[in-house]
Amino acid sequence: MDQPQSTSPRRRRLWVDLTALAVVGVLLLGAIAAGGASLYKEYYGPGAFVTRYLDLLAAGRAADALHVPGVAIDRDTLQEAGIEVTASEALLRQAALAPLSEIDVVDEVTTDGVTSVTVSYVAGSHPGTSTFDVTQDGWEGVTPNWRFAHTPLAAISLNVLGSDQFAVNGFELDRRQVSSAGAEAAPLDALPMLVFTPGLYSVTVDTAISTSPGVSVLADSPLTQTPVDLQTKPTEEFLAVVQTRVEEFLTECTTQQVLQPTACPFGLEVQNRIANLPTWTITTQPTVTVEPDGAGWQIPATDAVAHIEVDIRSLFDGSIEHVSEDVPFRVNGTISILPDGSASIRVGSAGA
Structure with missing residues (x-):
């Protein structure tokens, strides 16, 4: 008598288990590979x-x-x-x-x-x-x-x-x-x-x-x-120092009792002779500013006024005329920073 052939339940379960394990293995290998790649990239x-x-x-x-x-x-x-x-x-x-x-x-x-x-x-x-x-x-x-x-x-x-x-x-x-x-x-x-x-x-x-x-x-x-x-740009303290130095320079110029003080930005020309030594004062000091000039600084031309008192003797008839006159002038300058950090200020004349 022929007997019907059939797959036992145990064999079917084994096949399913093996298939599941294979899938898990593939997933595990993929996870390990992905983790390894991530670990490699991060570290x-x-x-x-x-x-x-x-x-x-x-x-x-x-x-x-x-x-x-x-x-x-x-x-x-x-x-x-x-x-x-x-x-x-x-x-x-x-x-x-x-x-x-x-x-x-x-x-x-x-x-x-x-x-x-x-x-x-x-x-x-x-x-x-x-x-x-x-x-x-x-x-x-x-x-x-x-x-x-x-x-x-x-x-x-x-x-x-x-x-x-x-x-x-x-x-x-x-x-x-x-x-x-x-x-x-x-x-x-x-x-x-x-x-x-x-x-x-x-x-x-x-x-x-x-x-x-x-x-x-x-x-x-x-x-x-x-x-x-x-x-x-210059600091306020530096500007104050330059202003003071310029004023001191011009004041020092007024101590020269001549019509044309040496190395100074002001003076007076006359055709006759002086009868006494002239006296200079600064009636209007310049308002100094400082601007960049290459690696250093410069004092742009600015206005100022000096005043002279002097007696002038005429060469024609010997008469004496007292002159009391304001003399406008313009002053500029250059400023160099020395190796020790101090400033060398040179004041000049910018013309009348």
Whole structure:
């Protein structure tokens, strides 16, 4: 007698269980792969390498950031990038760093073994993005090492007019300290200075002579040199000093009992002879202003009035005439800032 063939319930259950285990295994392998990829990207990939560099800057660890592979720079690289080889490293320190936050990797593109990592951030209060080129630098066990294919350093070319002293992000500097020319640094020569990218650099001046609310530049492109020009303005204290010095100079001129005081901006011409020594006074002192003049300052021409008292003897008949006369004149001047920080003020005549 033929018996009907059928699949036992136990076999069906086994098949279902095996199928479920296979599906779970595939899902588990997928999860492990996805987790591994995520772990690699977060901790071991080129984006993670760049993020660690930015985290060092955000923490103010400038010295450690300089030791990140590929950050250090040589003269040949500077020259090829068009950056002055004498660029100062004075700003590559914690005291010159501005706050850096909200760091996020937004893109990674690999071409010919070089990965371009684009990051967004907030430098100070300014949002920005920068792209860094990263290449693999061997292995450490089963994880890759990375280095910057091109240094993330850049430079600013700073030109501060009206002051040798200035501050960058509150870090005080002197032109003669950072210039390769030292004490011989010319006031109009730009100062090339290396900086980290990304970074916000705010240049301000606050001295007894000059002041400026400052100018800020966001260094966001590696191996570029950005010009930064800052024109200061005279302080109220400096203006008061210049006013006093000019008044003292003109008052000193009045002590010369001659018709044409030597090296002074006023005088009187007569055709006859004087019968006594003339007496000068300043009846209206000039109201002095100070304006920028290249790396120094100038006193623009301004009006003033002197007064002379003198007796004039006529060459024709010997008669004497008393002259009491106001003599208008114009005065100007130049101001140079000396190496010790003092001001040399030269007063001249701007013509009547």
